[in-house]
Amino acid sequence: MHDARPLVFEDPLAVRILGSEHQQELRRTPDGRRRPFSAALRAWMVVRARLAEDVLHAMLHEPLPRGVQAPGVSQYLVLGAGLDTFACRNPYAGVRVFEVDHPSTQAWKLQRLESAGVVPSPGTRFIAVDFERDDLRERLLAAGFDEQLPTVMAWLGVVPYLTGAAFRSTLRVFSGFAEGSVVVFDYTQPRAALPAVEQWMQESLSGRVAAAGEPFQLFLTPREVAVELESFGLCVKEDLDTAALTGRYLSGRSDALQLKGKAGRICVATSGGRRAASGSPDGVTNTAGGGDGRVEGGETA
Numbered sequence: 001m002h003d004a005r006p007l008v009f010e011d012p013l014a015v016r017i018l019g020s021e022h023q024q025e026l027r028r029t030p031d032g033r034r035r036p037f038s039a040a041l042r043a044w045m046v047v048r049a050r051l052a053e054d055v056l057h058a059m060l061h062e063p064l065p066r067g068v069q070a071p072g073v074s075q076y077l078v079l080g081a082g083l084d085t086f087a088c089r090n091p092y093a094g095v096r097v098f099e100v101d102h103p104s105t106q107a108w109k110l111q112r113l114e115s116a117g118v119v120p121s122p123g124t125r126f127i128a129v130d131f132e133r134d135d136l137r138e139r140l141l142a143a144g145f146d147e148q149l150p151t152v153m154a155w156l157g158v159v160p161y162l163t164g165a166a167f168r169s170t171l172r173v174f175s176g177f178a179e180g181s182v183v184v185f186d187y188t189q190p191r192a193a194l195p196a197v198e199q200w201m202q203e204s205l206s207g208r209v210a211a212a213g214e215p216f217q218l219f220l221t222p223r224e225v226a227v228e229l230e231s232f233g234l235c236v237k238e239d240l241d242t243a244a245l246t247g248r249y250l251s252g253r254s255d256a257l258q259l260k261g262k263a264g265r266i267c268v269a270t271s272g273g274r275r276a277a278s279g280s281p282d283g284v285t286n287t288a289g290g291g292d293g294r295v296e297g298g299e300t301a
């Protein structure tokens with residue numbers, strides 16, 4: 001709606017499902033050069049969505065290594081989907097979408113889809129799960145998810161809202177997916193790892209999401225992410241900072257769609273195809289708003 005062409009991420013349904021009140025608000029308050037933090041936050045959402053769908057596309061189209069007979073990716077699992085619309089745009093006939101979200105968010109989203117007359121692609125399953133309380137694996141299996149099939153799991157904009165325990169229990173579920181399955185997730189570095197101006201930006205955003213009733217809880221350094229993933233037998237393929245993401249998706253743009261700072265990172269990791277028993281011995285802990293540089297929480301601006 002506000003960006004120059006070519007768009008980084010094309011989603012013809014994103015505005016449509018918002019409903020007229022929010023559509024009007026969007027038109028009234030465009031971000032851009034006069035609202036650079038808002039533009040940066042949107043750039044983050046655009047880039048993470050594009051990257052996850054690029055990973056799925058690449059896995060469907062890249063030839064398998066010589067001698068490997070494994071079936072291609074056939075499940076796309078969107079964890080903490082929010083208003084992600086992939087399930088309603090899915091262009092891949094052989095890929096089944098499983099959309100998981102908190103019960104209240106999912107009920108609201110389904111209402112939005114219905115009001116906008118937007119229909120999910122055939123076979124899509126919507127599964128209500130609270131990562132802090134429910135057994136994700138049990139719910140997935142009950143909904144027909146097949147752990148033996150290669151899967152791409154998009155887990156975008158969710159990790160900062162979780163406790164360390166929920167982060168780790170979700171990684172454990174992913175570690176049991178078929179070998180070669182891929183997870184894409186973004187995370188935010190702790191305040192102590194950031195320059196002063198970015199600490200201020202992070203505090204401002206944290207205050208806003210906490211006021212909205214969904215506080216950031218979990219912040220991680222790249223080293224902590226690597227240790228956690230390794231403890232679950234997962235292999236980090238890429239852990240991209242904002243400079244790398246800008247180089248890949250945003251360089252040379254004529255509009256204000258740019259990432260800011262270095263708090264946010266996006267990790268792409270693969271499953272080794274075995275369920276890890278316990279993960280790392282000490283694991284991550286939560287210190288919301290702490291700042292000791294070990295583990296805090298938050299989404300980047």
Ligand SMILES: C[S@@+](CC[C@H](N)C(=O)[O-])C[C@H]1O[C@@H](n2cnc3c(N)ncnc32)[C@H](O)[C@@H]1O
Binds near residue numbers: 082
């Ligand atoms: C910021 S939105 C991200 C939405 C979308 N994935 C995106 O990339 O923009 C955070 C999502 O995480 C979900 N979420 C947060 N905590 C959760 C929990 N404990 N259980 C299930 N979902 C949770 C929310 O319901 C929401 O859909």
